[in-house]
Amino acid sequence: xxxxxxxxxxxxxxxxxxxxxxxxxxxxxxxxxxxxxxxxxxxxxxxxxxxxxxxxxxxxxxxxxxxxxxxxxxxxxxxxxxxxxxxxxxxxxxxxxxxxxxxxxxxxxxxxxxxxxxxxxxxxxxxxxxxxxxxxxxxxxxxxxxxxxxxxxxxxxxxxxxxxxxxxxxxxxxxxxxxxxxxxxxxxxxxxxxxxxxxxxxxxxxxxxxxxxxxxxxxxxxxxxxxxxxxxxxxxxxxxxxxx
Amino acid sequence: xxxxxxxxxxxxxxxxxxxxxxxxxxxxxxxxxxxxxxxxxxxxxxxxxxxxxxxxxxxxxxxxxxxxxxxxxxxxxxxxxxxxxxxxxxxxxxxxxxxxxxxxxxxxxxxxxxxxxxxxxxxxxxxxxxxxxxxxxxxxxxxxxxxxxxxxxxxxxxxxxxxxxxxxxxxxxxxxxxxxxxxxxxxxxxxxxxxxxxxxxxxxxxxxxxxxxxxxxxxxxxxxxxxxxxxxxxxxxxxxxxxxxxxxxxxxxxxxxxxxxxxxxxxxxxxxxxxxxxxxxxxxxxxxxxxxxxxxxxxxxxxxxxxxxxxxxxxxxxxxxxxxxxxxxxxxxxxxxxxxxxxxxxxxxxxxxxxxxxxxxxxxxxxx
Numbered sequence: 001x002x003x004x005x006x007x008x009x010x011x012x013x014x015x016x017x018x019x020x021x022x023x024x025x026x027x028x029x030x031x032x033x034x035x036x037x038x039x040x041x042x043x044x045x046x047x048x049x050x051x052x053x054x055x056x057x058x059x060x061x062x063x064x065x066x067x068x069x070x071x072x073x074x075x076x077x078x079x080x081x082x083x084x085x086x087x088x089x090x091x092x093x094x095x096x097x098x099x100x101x102x103x104x105x106x107x108x109x110x111x112x113x114x115x116x117x118x119x120x121x122x123x124x125x126x127x128x129x130x131x132x133x134x135x136x137x138x139x140x141x142x143x144x145x146x147x148x149x150x151x152x153x154x155x156x157x158x159x160x161x162x163x164x165x166x167x168x169x170x171x172x173x174x175x176x177x178x179x180x181x182x183x184x185x186x187x188x189x190x191x192x193x194x195x196x197x198x199x200x201x202x203x204x205x206x207x208x209x210x211x212x213x214x215x216x217x218x219x220x221x222x223x224x225x226x227x228x229x230x231x232x233x234x235x236x237x238x239x240x241x242x243x244x
Numbered sequence: 245x246x247x248x249x250x251x252x253x254x255x256x257x258x259x260x261x262x263x264x265x266x267x268x269x270x271x272x273x274x275x276x277x278x279x280x281x282x283x284x285x286x287x288x289x290x291x292x293x294x295x296x297x298x299x300x301x302x303x304x305x306x307x308x309x310x311x312x313x314x315x316x317x318x319x320x321x322x323x324x325x326x327x328x329x330x331x332x333x334x335x336x337x338x339x340x341x342x343x344x345x346x347x348x349x350x351x352x353x354x355x356x357x358x359x360x361x362x363x364x365x366x367x368x369x370x371x372x373x374x375x376x377x378x379x380x381x382x383x384x385x386x387x388x389x390x391x392x393x394x395x396x397x398x399x400x401x402x403x404x405x406x407x408x409x410x411x412x413x414x415x416x417x418x419x420x421x422x423x424x425x426x427x428x429x430x431x432x433x434x435x436x437x438x439x440x441x442x443x444x445x446x447x448x449x450x451x452x453x454x455x456x457x458x459x460x461x462x463x464x465x466x467x468x469x470x471x472x473x474x475x476x477x478x479x480x481x482x483x484x485x486x487x488x489x490x491x492x493x494x495x496x497x498x499x500x501x502x503x504x505x506x507x508x509x510x511x512x513x514x515x516x517x518x519x520x521x522x523x524x525x526x527x528x529x530x531x532x533x534x535x536x537x538x539x540x541x542x543x544x545x546x547x548x549x550x551x552x553x554x555x556x557x558x559x560x561x562x563x564x565x566x567x568x569x570x571x572x573x574x575x576x577x578x579x580x581x582x583x584x585x586x587x588x589x590x591x592x593x594x595x596x597x598x599x600x601x602x603x604x605x606x607x608x609x610x611x612x
Contacts (some may be wrong), residue, residue: 003508052501061501064509122597145587163558172557177572179494184580188587196591204598 003187021231023134023215027091032210034084035146035241041077043190045070050183097168104134107144111137127234131225142197149189156182248274280339285327289313291338301496303347311395319396331358349383355394356387364389369449379455405431407441415442421523428523438476459501461516464490485564491517493560512547519543 024032048057048070061067094179095101113135117130135143159166159178166174209215220228280286289311293296297309311545316322321330332355334341345351360367370376370388379385391410392400401407408431412419413484418501422442445466446452452459466485470476477484490496498513516526519535526533540556548555560570567574 011451017515044515048401058501058505062505064511066505103326119506119594121598122601123596124601135518164548164555167554167558168552169573173570176560176570177556177576178578180573181576192587192591194318195588195595199595199598203600 018215020214021217021220021228022213023209024213026213029210029213031084031088032081038077038081038084039193042074042081043186045074045077046186049074050186075161078154078161081150084156085154102134103169105140105142105143132223132227133230134227135225136195136223138200142200145192145196148187148188149192152181152185153189156185283327283329285316285322287338288328289316299343301343301345301351303345303350305348307348307351318399319393321397328361330361331355352389352394353379353383353387357390359388365607367450372450373447374451374453374461375411382416397511401441404437404441405445408432411442418523425521425523425525426527429526436468438479440470456499457508457510460515461499461507461511463517464496464499467516483562489562489564514547518546 048060049067051057052061061070087233092101114130114132117126120138123128156178159170159174160182163175201210205219207219217223217228258540280290292309292311293313295310299307299309301307321327329336345354367388375385375387379387388412400410406420408422408428419428423432427439430439431441443451446454464487467553471482472484474484491500497516498511499515502509502511502513521534524532524534526536528535530536531538537556541551541553542560544551544556560573563569565573565577
């Protein structure tokens with residue numbers, strides 16, 4: 001994560017040297033794949049269940065057996081997502097215990113300031129965008145929104161999966177509440193991912209770092225200035241860039 | 245020839261006496277010709293108004309042949325001129341043709357076909373019923389006359405409670421339950437015009453088997469016929485939105501899907517009667533009601549065995565979301581009703597601003 005990788009070509013002297021940085025580790029990229037697939041499968045198998053009374057849903061859930069199938073697939077994807085969450089949290093706790101958890105993803109005061117400055121920039125009240133570290137505030141919003149969203153979905157989903165067991169401990173009223181939360185949060189999260197995350201990584205610019213693991217030096221300088229400066233040692237700016 | 249004999253030497257006084265008898269006989273037979281014709285009710289009643297009149301059937305049963313002229317007059321048919329012959333088509337005169345029925349049941353099961361002559365549409369409907377279906381194997385299955393009577397046919401719903409007590413002739417156990425239910429007691433004690441009698445739910449002539457998938461899937465709508473009628477419910481201070489709220493519930497959604505997609509497949513999702521009871525429906529505050537708080541756990545456990553007392557609160561019932569009744573649901577609902585629009589508006593507006601700024605910047609750059 002620390003050393004920039006050099007892609008040098010040997011023979012032609014005038015060639016441009018493209019340097020890139022490691023942005024995501026292999027395990028982080030795997031985590032994203034697992035999350036992405038689980039998210040898509042859960043959404044595709046969940047929405048027809050949410051909208052069971054509609055005719056399009058009934059095309060999919062055409063027989064009682066099909067309903068059972070869809071529910072089984074939903075449960076399998078949920079188990080995969082639970083394992084992913086356990087891995088993610090377990091790794092974070094492990095790193096935290098060793099005092100080596102990187103802090104770039106934590107929300108700081110600077111993020112609120114950045115958000116305000118970004119809005120000002122968008123309204124032509126500022127000339128420049130705020131500069132950010134490894135993760136800008138938009139990326140942090142994405143991460144934490146999904147972090148808590150997945151939390152809500154897993155808790156409410158498990159309540160709905162094992163209602164008889166849950167009510168031995170919790171009041172019965174949590175079940176319809178979990179149903180409402182599960183059903184609403186799913187749609188909110190899906191729409192959020194589409195308008196927020198898809199815009200930022202597909203439309204604004206094609207940002208495929210999460211799949212390649214790499215980020216070009218140019219992008220690093222433009223979008224993660226503070227992180228670039230921290231890693232290259234050039235012109236150390238604000239301290240928020242993070243020190244691992 | 246008698247005259248010839250007389251002439252051959254009987255004394256005159258005997259001749260005179262015989263002649264007088266003959267004339268009086270002839271006269272009386274003339275008088276008989278003025279009596280009612282053989283086809284008329286009056287003629288039939290000249291014998292059948294005798295309370296002692298009866299015959300013994302081959303089965304050994306006694307068949308009373310008495311018809312009360314007074315009661316006949318009060319029935320529907322007789323005053324309309326529909327007399328004995330309308331139904332007793334094979335008996336045209338006296339003496340009657342020989343009896344071909346071995347038992348009283350035999351006779352009823354043959355005679356009710358006469359109803360078809362005039363009431364053919366209803367007869368056809370009844371052929372579609374559960375009663376007609378079982379009639380092949382069960383001679384006790386009711387035919388028209390068992391419910392409506394034979395000679396003394398009256399309006400079947402005057403008073404309304406008569407309908408249910410007619411069914412009770414055979415369905416006594418069910419009637420006992422119904423009698424004490426909220427519907428039955430209002431019918432019997434108050435002659436309530438709104439509560440359902442047997443036929444309101446089961447149908448009149450085409451009574452179907454209520455144990456089928458089809459009957460089960462139609463049950464919520466059957467109840468909704470009255471319980472979603474705001475005007476009717478307001479009369480009794482009952483909410484009319486129970487059906488709409490049920491349709492949103494877990495059970496209700498399931499049932500609506502089965503109804504629209506798989507009406508012929510048995511489903512186990514609860515319909516009204518699974519919780520409230522069938523014939524023994526009571527007010528929810530009646531301690532004997534299946535859905536009274538004291539019995540609710542047991543009612544849930546019919547389908548959800550082994551569930552904890554907490555479980556009953558999972559059913560939000562037929563009530564709107566409220567802080568008092570469903571606090572968990574209330575808070576989640578309150579959270580999402582502000583969180584959802586907040587997230588979508590903020591994310592949407594932010595992204596739109598980004599698109600605008602990027603587009604304007606690009607346009608400026610290319611204009612330069």
